[in-house]
Amino acid sequence: MKEPKSLFLPENSLGIVTDFYQLTMAAGYFEHGMHDIATFEFYIRHLPENRSYIITAGLEQVLHYLTHVRFSPEALRFIRQQPSFRRVSDDFFEYLKNFTFSGDVFAIPEGTIIFAEEPIIRVTAPVIEAQIIETYILSTINFQSSIATKASRVVYASRGHEVIDFGTRRAHGPQAGVLAARACFIGGCKSTSNVFAAYELGIPTVGTIAHSWVMVFENEVESFRKYHEIFPDATVLLIDTYDTLVGAKHAAAIGEQLKGVRIDSGNLVELSKEVKKILTSQRMNHVKIIASGDLNEERIDDLLRNEAPIDSFGVGTEMVTSKDAPALGGIYKLVEQEHGGRPIPKMKFSKGKLTYPYKKQVYRVIDKNNFVEDIIGLENEMRGTVPLLIQVVKEGKICYTLPSLEEIQSTALDNIAKLPEPYKRLKNAENYPVKKSAVLEAKKREAEHLLSRINIS
Secondary structure, eight states: OOOOOOOOOOGGGGGGSSOHHHHHHHHHHHHTTOOOEEEEEEEESSOOTTOSOEEOOOHHHHHHHHHHOOOOHHHHHHHHHSGGGTTSOHHHHHHHHTOOOOOEEEEOOTTOEEOTTOOSEEEEEEHHHHHHTHHHHHHHHHHHHHHHHHHHHHHHHTTTSEEEEOOGGGSSSHHHHHHHHHHHHHTTOOEESOHHHHHHHOOOBOOOOOHHHHHHSSSHHHHHHHHHHHOTTSOEEEOOSSOHHHHHHHHHTTOTTOOEEEEOSSOHHHHHHHHHHHHHHTTOTTSEEEEESSOOHHHHHHHHHTTOOOOEEEEOHHHHTTTTSOOOOEEEEEEEEEETTEEEEOOOOOTTOOOOOSOEEEEEEEETTEEEEEEEEETTOOSSSEEOOEEEEETTEEOSOOOOHHHHHHHHHHHHHHSOGGGSOSSSOOOOOEEEOHHHHHHHHHHHHHHHHHHHO
16 A cells, blocks of 8 residues: 655755756756856845735745755656656766755845845855755745735734734645744744644744534533633633624633633624623723634724724734735846856846846945835945845855844844835835946946847857
């Protein structure tokens, strides 16, 4: 009988977690003796609708990958068996057998707000190495940055009220649920329902009860009492299994040890107001009202505009899938290649997809603790501004002190605070000014002229 597979990442062979064409190109480079140093940059071409910024997330997982990427003997046998590789020499597979990443990486730290076209990661390495790692970088940064950004919008809409990640069961698989919990925390969530994320990452856990707990017992009162017997110091009860207001009265009967009640359905504005009255009448104003059930930033904003007395929001599907903008269009493009000891510019001319050549830096102008504008320029070009890209890997080794998850969250919250209000509205936000430096524009025109002559001739 065939054994089932979990399909979690193969820690001893991360090199195979890639697109097939990365390996065919790598073989092509190898067979043609192409070992030039190349520089690739990862950036987001366009922001999704209703996104005025992106919060970077996922760098720690990328750094783990870069320092652990290998090909196991089993993976190499599989690749060698593919029809496309039948004419590829044994030397290439010997190369992959000993493959490690040896390049340099500059990156914008996690939690930093960035905008369209700004390089988030810059990789300089032998071209084969830089090519093979593309897929993992794209998938990791695209996903986590998308969820962290969505979470930050939800947290912004909550106006200081607690936001809890309830989304694991609706994530695109168990591993996505863990990474989403991490990204949600970076975006400002206080806690998660994901136990493994709490265990592995130190995120505070939150859990109440499901409707099934209430339904298993003969009646709601008994279900509440039995739960409180086991968890007297952490009793949070789900009160909308049958009748929300009756459920609130049953919950209040627990007494002053009751910590909270959760409403998961119905008109949350009216129900929360009525539940608050019930709790107040019993002198239980300390009891938190938690709302959940298909919440997003717009619904939360509407609830608070209507003065719903809700203390915490449990947000699931909409946040961990970034439902309104589920894909982040990050791209990874060749911008420079060293040959014969000199840098050669590389760029695409495709209509609507033109790229800028050479290694770049993102410079942020800050005035009186507010972000003013960003300038994309050449490396080491500008003074008096804050360069965002910092070196995180040197010759294949991490040269960067990894921040804690709490520090990354603090960075994100600080960045949000420094972004002026017109740029972070939930809808119709203004476009934050991002400019190309005059020097970069000039270099682009020179490269365009040079490369168009070479490719047309």
